[in-house]
Amino acid sequence: xxxxxxxxxxxxxxxxxxxxxxxxxxxxxxxxxxxxxxxxxxxxxxxxxxxxxxxxxxxxxxxxxxxxxxxxxxxxxxxxxxxxxxxxxxxxxxxxxxxxxxxxxxxxxxxxxxxxxxxxxxxxxxxxxxxxxxxxxxxxxxxxxxxxxxxxxxxxxxxxxxxxxxxxxxxxxxxxxxxxxxxxxxxxxxxxxxxxxxxxxxxxxxxxxxxxxxxxxxxxxxxxxxxxxxxxxxxxxxxxxxxxxxxxxxxxxxxx
Amino acid sequence: xxxxxxxxxxxxxxxxxxxxxxxxxxxxxxxxxxxxxxxxxxxxxxxxxxxxxxxxxxxxxxxxxxxxxxxxxxxxxxxxxxxxxxxxxxxxxxxxxxxxxxxxxxxxxxxxxxxxxxxxxxxxxxxxxxxxxxxxxxxxxxxxxxxxxxxxxxxxxxxxxxxxxxxxxxxxxxxxxxxxxxxxxxxxxxxxxxxxxxxxxxxxxxxxxxxxxxxxxxxxxxxxxxxxxxxxxxxxxxxxxxxxxxxxxxxxxxxxxxxxxxxxxxxxxxxxxxxxxxxxxxxxxxxxxxxxxxxxxxxxxxxxxxxxxxxxx
Numbered sequence: 001x002x003x004x005x006x007x008x009x010x011x012x013x014x015x016x017x018x019x020x021x022x023x024x025x026x027x028x029x030x031x032x033x034x035x036x037x038x039x040x041x042x043x044x045x046x047x048x049x050x051x052x053x054x055x056x057x058x059x060x061x062x063x064x065x066x067x068x069x070x071x072x073x074x075x076x077x078x079x080x081x082x083x084x085x086x087x088x089x090x091x092x093x094x095x096x097x098x099x100x101x102x103x104x105x106x107x108x109x110x111x112x113x114x115x116x117x118x119x120x121x122x123x124x125x126x127x128x129x130x131x132x133x134x135x136x137x138x139x140x141x142x143x144x145x146x147x148x149x150x151x152x153x154x155x156x157x158x159x160x161x162x163x164x165x166x167x168x169x170x171x172x173x174x175x176x177x178x179x180x181x182x183x184x185x186x187x188x189x190x191x192x193x194x195x196x197x198x199x200x201x202x203x204x205x206x207x208x209x210x211x212x213x214x215x216x217x218x219x220x221x222x223x224x225x226x227x228x229x230x231x232x233x234x235x236x237x238x239x240x241x242x243x244x245x246x247x248x249x250x251x252x253x254x255x256x
Numbered sequence: 257x258x259x260x261x262x263x264x265x266x267x268x269x270x271x272x273x274x275x276x277x278x279x280x281x282x283x284x285x286x287x288x289x290x291x292x293x294x295x296x297x298x299x300x301x302x303x304x305x306x307x308x309x310x311x312x313x314x315x316x317x318x319x320x321x322x323x324x325x326x327x328x329x330x331x332x333x334x335x336x337x338x339x340x341x342x343x344x345x346x347x348x349x350x351x352x353x354x355x356x357x358x359x360x361x362x363x364x365x366x367x368x369x370x371x372x373x374x375x376x377x378x379x380x381x382x383x384x385x386x387x388x389x390x391x392x393x394x395x396x397x398x399x400x401x402x403x404x405x406x407x408x409x410x411x412x413x414x415x416x417x418x419x420x421x422x423x424x425x426x427x428x429x430x431x432x433x434x435x436x437x438x439x440x441x442x443x444x445x446x447x448x449x450x451x452x453x454x455x456x457x458x459x460x461x462x463x464x465x466x467x468x469x470x471x472x473x474x475x476x477x478x479x480x481x482x483x484x485x486x487x488x489x490x491x492x493x494x495x496x497x498x499x500x501x502x503x504x505x506x507x508x509x510x511x512x513x514x515x516x517x518x519x520x521x522x523x524x525x526x527x528x529x530x531x532x533x534x535x536x537x538x539x540x541x542x543x544x545x546x547x548x549x550x551x552x553x554x555x556x557x558x559x560x561x562x563x564x565x566x567x568x569x
Contacts, residue, residue: 093269093270093273094273096270096273097270097273097274097277098277100270100274100545100546100548100549100552101274101277101541101544101545101548102503102504102506102507102510102544102545102548103503103504103507103508104507104510104511105506105507105510105525105541105544105545108510108525108526108529109278109281109282109537109541110281111529112529112537113281113282185396189398192398192401193398193400193510193511196400196511196514196515197510197511197514197526198530199526199529199530209398212398212400212401212404215404216404216515226401226404226405226408227405229401230397230398230401230404230405233396233397233398233401234393234396234397234398234401235396237395237396237397237398238392238393238396241392241395241396242392
């Protein structure tokens with residue numbers, strides 16, 4: 001099951017390098033045919049190409065969001081988990097405060113200040129993903145903080161930095177990958193929502209969310225337009241969810 | 257007693273942090289709201305007067321305190337775009353969002369709990385696999401896309417339900433619900449999926465516990481066992497999840513309300529971001545975040561009331 005979707009996912013990946021950028025054309029609203037695999041949209045752009053190019057946006061957003069969120073989150077979580085005490089309390093309070101803002105709200109707030117566009121979307125979503133990583137890393141560090149191998153390292157005079165990242169972190173790696181995979185899925189969903197609202201990636205760069213928004217206007221005229229981007233999103237998110245779940249089953253039986 | 261005080265203290269601290277974040281975030285904005293209102297070519301003297309009027313010249317900490325004081329009194333400033341007190345705008349918009357949220361919760365619980373139980377008991381049978389598969393879909397499908405699909409089916413093709421818009425409860429409860437049922441379904445797809453999976457996991461964990469074995473060896477019927485004993489224990493973590501889901505519902509409503517043109521709290525956020533209407537935005541965000549924090553704390557306290565063991569820890 002996982003393998004199947006994994007393959008679909010990888011195919012999606014291969015598509016992106018080989019995308020045709022023939023986005024602006026003449027004939028509008030063509031139905032699906034040999035010339036245009038999935039028809040054209042209201043501006044006469046080939047939907048198929050836009051779908052493929054949209055995958056690019058999705059991947060970019062997902063990857064960088066997870067990178068940013070992961071790095072910052074891990075840094076915060078490791079410091080909080082390792083040092084404990086007041087540092088821990090402060091960091092966790094701030095993280096909790098951030099978690100009080102429902103999901104995309106944080107991203108929306110950041111975008112409302114710095115403006116829309118790909119880079120800002122990535123930053124906003126990255127910050128949105130930080131709490132997830134921070135909490136997970138922190139609980140992992142709390143677990144291993146008093147382990148024997150840590151004490152041994154300390155006795156040999158290892159600096160805290162070294163202990164944290166060379167000794168403890170590798171144990172957390174599997175959890176990290178799982179969280180990353182699931183965060184990727186969430187990031188894509190969020191980016192879709194943002195683009196739908198017009199606050200994410202801007203035209204003419206295609207993004208699946210934006211395609212959905214455009215499609216909604218012409219729902220009476222050409223309803224198929226709606227279906228394709230949605231399916232793509234679903235497949236990609238499903239793919240990453242499966243990867244995350246599968247990894248979790250393999251690496252970590254018995255946890256949530 | 258000490259437990260509750262501690263919880264309330266954390267609540268207060270979190271609220272303060274939240275308000276700081278909300279306020280701070282909107283003060284970093286590059287751009288002068290006065291110029292936005294008067295136009296870029298405005299006369300500088302006029303601009304200064306307006307700035308003074310709006311109290312924008314006061315130092316930052318003072319403005320923060322002013323804002324907080326206003327919040328506590330229910331005065332949230334005036335919207336830039338609508339030139340009305342923010343308060344009146346918000347008060348009007350609460351109704352749709354609240355009813356939508358309640359509807360969604362109702363659907364989620366009514367469908368989610370039975371299915372979760374069913375899944376836990378018969379994971380291997382064919383309908384177990386089916387439910388499992390559907391929940392996976394539910395987590396992956398963008399909620400608002402599902403909403404649009406619903407519109408396609410029920411509004412465009414079947415012409416059963418309105419494609420958007422909202423009728424207030426006072427005007428006609430029936431039509432009000434009609435306009436909210438599709439958005440609620442869209443929202444609840446994701447939340448129901450989450451609850452089903454969570455309930456299933458919790459139930460399975462419980463099933464492996466000793467007390468279940470004891471009850472079975474006593475000859476207790478399977479059905480009685482599940483419904484009376486296991487469920488009660490499993491329901492507690494479900495409460496926690498519900499709190500999290502309320503957060504998700506609020507987040508989801510931001511988009512769903514825009515999809516269905518429902519004038520609620522969610523859609524006003526989108527609108528005010530586009531129009532850079534910061535007083536409105538600030539207060540709405542604060543309101544929603546505060547609501548979330550309060551609900552979470554309430555659930556925490558409720559938690560300890562139901563399960564006394566938690567208090568002692």
